Structure formats: structure tokens, C-alpha cells
Amino acid sequence: MKTTLKSRSALFSLMIVAGLGLAISSCKKEASTPTDATVTEADAAELATNAVVPANGGLTLQVNSSVTICKTVTLQCGVEKDSSITQSSASGASPSYSYALNWNYLLNCSGAVPSQLTFNFTGGSKYDGPRMSSDDKSTGGFVLAGLTPSSSAYVLNTTYNRTGSQTSKIGRKYTFNSNLIIKSADITIDKSSLKILSGTATVAISGASSSGKSFNFNGTLTFNGNNKATLVLNSGVSYNIQW
CATH class of the missing domain: 1.20.5 (Single alpha-helices involved in coiled-coils or other helix-helix interfaces)
Known part of the structure; x- marks a missing residue:
């Protein structure tokens, strides 16, 4: 027993x-x-922030480049011009970025008086920041008005698109593919400092994470002046952007 x-x-x-x-x-x-890994709103906000700030070669840097062309390049009414813009951050900088864009632009006039300057560009861009790295293809279309001396500021309307792959450096550190579209309405730019004074834009972010789960976020981007902006996505939470 x-x-x-x-x-x-x-x-x-x-x-x-x-x-x-x-x-x-x-x-x-x-x-x-991590089969359940999915892109959160915070991830989408980080992606959008990186696509806006100049330290990552974002939208604000492209805005500055377009206005600089208007001020420094000799343009003729109705004559289209092409150029290539290649730029990168200083060696050892963090965050770092690089981009190579092919631009074409056309000065439209009312008689002999310039009325607006239209831009289109395509190319590639990369950035590597403390929270995320990305490898993208970029396209954009800008329309710049307020060219007459009597106008106190430039007025810019944009369509800016980035499609690529990202790797998060925080949390679960997964990768995902994304498509980001920013469409602005009447961004005003100071003619002396070339800084954005005000304006709004719609933001649409979609894609799929490495686990195959899709995501979709929409919201608004508001430029507040003094190198600041506010991003609001689906939840209504405000994400502050500064550069």
C-alpha cells in the first residue's frame, strides 16, 4: 500500500x-x-510628426525650399523649369535625414504680373530618429500665391504624400508600411523669415503592421506660428509638434 x-x-x-x-x-x-502587433494612434502621430518637422526633411522643409526658389530663382511667366534638390543632415546628427527630389515649377501670370507659382516634385527620403526610422517615396504639389509686393505674406496650398516602411524603436519595435497624405488650406508664410505663420491641413494615415493588421487614422494639422503645430487624430487627443 x-x-x-x-x-x-x-x-x-x-x-x-x-x-x-x-x-x-x-x-x-x-x-x-508578436502576432497581435498593430499600429497605435501614438505611432501614427509619431509618423505624422516626422513627416512635418524639418529635422527629418519633412513638409516644413519642403515649404521653405519652395519659397526660397520663388525668392532666389529667376522665373519667366509661362516658362516651366526643372531642378533637382538633394539635401541631408550634418554627419553624426540625430535625428538624421536625407532626400533627393526632382522638382518642376511654373510661374503663372496675369498679363505681366506674377499671380502664382506651381510646384510638383517626386523623389525619395529617409530619416532615422530616436523613436522611429523610415524609408519613403515622396510626391507633392504646391501652389504658392501672394507674389505681388502688396501682399504681406505668401499663401501656400499643398498636397504632400509619403509612402514607405517604418521601424519603431520603442515598445514592441515592429515594422509597418504606411501611406501618409497631408493636404493644406491657405498656409501663410512670412516673406522675410520664411516661417509658417498659420494654416490648417487634413491628415490621412493608413497601412498595415508587420502582423498584417491594417490601420487607418484621420485628423487635422494646425500651424500655430513660432515653429509650432498641433495634430489631432481620431481620439481627439492633441499632439504638439515643435521644430
């Missing part, structure tokens, strides 16, 4: 140990395979 009880006790102990081992193994497998 004693021998039988000992055998049953030993068998029961082995079953518990085996069960624990299976549970631990399952936990490890689940932790190492």
Missing part, C-alpha cells in the same frame, strides 16, 4: 512539472511572436 501511494504521488508531481513546463513554453512562444 505504501509503495502504491508513493508511486501515485510521484506520478502526480511529474504531471504538475510537465504542465508548468508546457505553460512556460507557451508563454515564451507567445512573447517572442
Whole structure:
């Protein structure tokens, strides 16, 4: 009888140990395979921020480039021009960026008086920041008005699109593909400092994470002057952007 009880006790102990081992193994497998990884609104806000700030070669830098062309390049009414713009951050800078864009632009006039300057560009861009890195294709179309001397500021309407892949450096550190579209309405730019004074834009962000889960965020971007902007996405939370 004693021998039988000992055998049953030993068998029961082995079953518990085996069960624990299976549970631990399952936990490890689940932790190492982030099949539920999905892009959060905070990730989307980080992506949009990086697409706006000049330190990552974003929209504000492209705005500055377009206005600089208007001020420094000799343009003729109705004559289209092409140029290539290649720019990168200083060696060792963090965050770092690089982009190469092919531009074409055309000065439209009312008689002999310039009325607006239209731009289109395509190219590629990369950035590597503390929270995210990205490799993108960029396209855009800008219309710059307020060219007459009597206008106190430039007025810019834009369509800016970035499509590419990103890697998060925080949290679960997963990768995802995205498509970002920013469309602005009447961004005003100071003619002396070339800084954005005000304006609004719609933002649309979509794509899929490395786990195959799709995401879609929409919102508004408001330029507040003094190198600041506010981004509001689906939840209504405000994300402050500064450069």
C-alpha cells in the first residue's frame, strides 16, 4: 500500500512539472511572436510628426525650399523649369535625414504680373530618429500665391504624400508600411523669415503592421506660428509638434 501511494504521488508531481513546463513554453512562444502587433494612434502621430518637422526633411522643409526658389530663382511667366534638390543632415546628427527630389515649377501670370507659382516634385527620403526610422517615396504639389509686393505674406496650398516602411524603436519595435497624405488650406508664410505663420491641413494615415493588421487614422494639422503645430487624430487627443 505504501509503495502504491508513493508511486501515485510521484506520478502526480511529474504531471504538475510537465504542465508548468508546457505553460512556460507557451508563454515564451507567445512573447517572442508578436502576432497581435498593430499600429497605435501614438505611432501614427509619431509618423505624422516626422513627416512635418524639418529635422527629418519633412513638409516644413519642403515649404521653405519652395519659397526660397520663388525668392532666389529667376522665373519667366509661362516658362516651366526643372531642378533637382538633394539635401541631408550634418554627419553624426540625430535625428538624421536625407532626400533627393526632382522638382518642376511654373510661374503663372496675369498679363505681366506674377499671380502664382506651381510646384510638383517626386523623389525619395529617409530619416532615422530616436523613436522611429523610415524609408519613403515622396510626391507633392504646391501652389504658392501672394507674389505681388502688396501682399504681406505668401499663401501656400499643398498636397504632400509619403509612402514607405517604418521601424519603431520603442515598445514592441515592429515594422509597418504606411501611406501618409497631408493636404493644406491657405498656409501663410512670412516673406522675410520664411516661417509658417498659420494654416490648417487634413491628415490621412493608413497601412498595415508587420502582423498584417491594417490601420487607418484621420485628423487635422494646425500651424500655430513660432515653429509650432498641433495634430489631432481620431481620439481627439492633441499632439504638439515643435521644430
